[in-house]
Amino acid sequence: MPLRILLILGALTAFAPLAIDFYLPSFPVLAQVFATDVERVQLSLAAYFIGLAVGQLLYGPLADRFGRRLPLLFGVGLFTLASFACALAPSLEWLVAARFVQALGGCAGMVVSRAVVRDLCDPVNSARVFSQLVLVMGLAPILAPSAGGLLLVLSGWQAIFVSLGLFAALCLLLVTLFLPETRPQHLPPAPLGGALRQYRLLLADRAFIGHVLTGGLAMAAMFAYVAGSPFVFIDLYQVPAQQYGWLFGSNAAGFILVAQFNARLLRRRGPGFWVSRGVAVYLLCALLLFVAALLQPAVLWPLLLPLFGCIATLGVVMPNTSACAMAGQGAHAGSASALLGSLQFAIAALAASLVGVLHDGTARPMALVMLLCAGGAMLVAWRTARYRPDIAAGVAPARG
Structure with a gap:
């Protein structure tokens, strides 16, 4: 895959983590500004997850019907406008609504990026490309919290969303100028009326759903960490907002x-083989984290070590589950990518909300939700391994 396209796809895929991680240090400030508590501010994060889950279901059929470029341009433009609307929010309710719309736009980049990779690569090369995309998009969680904390101190919380809008506008320009249409010309446009039927077929595909749920539960554990870490780091262990970014970035x-x-x-070995090994390590790290949280250490590092292991292991789980799920989905790559992302972010929204519901002033809710998600991922991966052994070997038959 050309480096230019890889970089553009990485930027588009980074929309979701950037729009999440960039404003995490502002949670305590937003609580003060809107005269509420951090738990209610977390509603803006949950609204973003819900928007990602809902919006991706819309872009998938559009990408299969109209190609990759047109839905992508619309989505990035919507993200740009919604980012500026967030900066103008006079109330928490306005911010929550604007974040939902922002997610509806940003998820276009996620859906179309996976579809473009499927257009251009076979399953094993797809897994390699997804790993390379992690290198590009991974700069977001490394740099975003630190940059967000700095902007918060220098210019206020509004500057965070203005910066997101400017970044999206730049991406819109790059897509317009440099990203070609990649949907294979020999494939007929998929009718929009068949979208529900295609989603039903995908939901009945045990291998597809198994890999989606494995990756979704693993990602849900990560977003439980995203939702809970501002309180655990900043409030519970008194980490300054600027230094929070460095801790968050080290895990990224x-x-x-x-x-x-x-x-x-x-x-x-093929991607399926490494999924099962990755989730086993993930479960072990989550168990160690939960034990450390139960002990309520006076210092932060006993929690940081297993947290690092959990997030780092996602570097094996996420690219490989995505490649396994997208294998053989050629004619309906947009719909498959949409359902994959929608289900995964729906699970992530539930996990992030559960952290807030279980909030008890300790790190235990975050650690418990992460452990439950890791255990679920391990169970689903074990059951899914019996389906499509061709993927584990690195060879998958095409279905379109």
């Missing part, structure tokens, strides 16, 4: 490094 760096190592692992 582990994610990136392991994802690049995953590309080397794929030279030996």
Whole structure:
């Protein structure tokens, strides 16, 4: 895949983590500004997850019917406008609504990026490309919290959303100028009226759903960490907002490094093989984190070590589950990508909300939700391994 296209896809895929991680340090400030508490501010995060889950179902059929470019241009434009609307929010309710619309626009980049990779690559090369995309998009969680904390101190919380709008506008320009249409010309446009039927077929595909749920539960554990870490780091352990970004970024760096190592692992075995190994390590790290949270240490590092292991292991789990799920979905890559993302972010929204519901002034709710998600991912991965052994070997038959 050309480097130019890879970089554009990485920027588009980074929309979701950037729009999440960039404003995390502002949670305590937003609570003060809107005269509420951090738990209610977390509603803006849950609204974003719901928007991602709903919006992706819309863009999938559109990408299969009209190609990849047109829905992408619309979505990025919507994200740009909604970002500026967030900056103008006079109330928490306005911010929550604007975040929902922002997610409806941003998820276009996620859907179309996966579809473009499927258009251009076979399953094993798709897993390698997804690993490379992690390198590009992984800069978002490394740099975003630190940059967000700095903007918060220098210019206020509104500057965070203005910056998101400017970033989206730049991406809109790059897509317009440099991203070609990749949907294979020999494939007839998929009728919009058949979208529900196609989603039913995908939901009945046990291998597809198994890989989607495995990746979704693993990602849900990560977003439980995203939702809970501002309180645990900043409020519970008194980490300054600026330093929070460095702690958050160190975990993202582990994610990136392991994802690049995953590309080397794929030279030996197929993506399905490494999914089962990755979720086992993930479950072990989540168990250690939960034990540390139960002990309520006086310092932060006993929690940081297993947290690093959890997030880093996603560098194996996420690219490979995406590649396995998208294998053989050629004619309906847009719908498959949409359903994959929608289900995964729906699970993530539930996990993030559950952290808030269980809030008890300790790190235990975050650790418990992460452990439950990791255990679920392990169980689903074990059951899914019996389906499509061709993917584990690195060879998958095409279905369109």
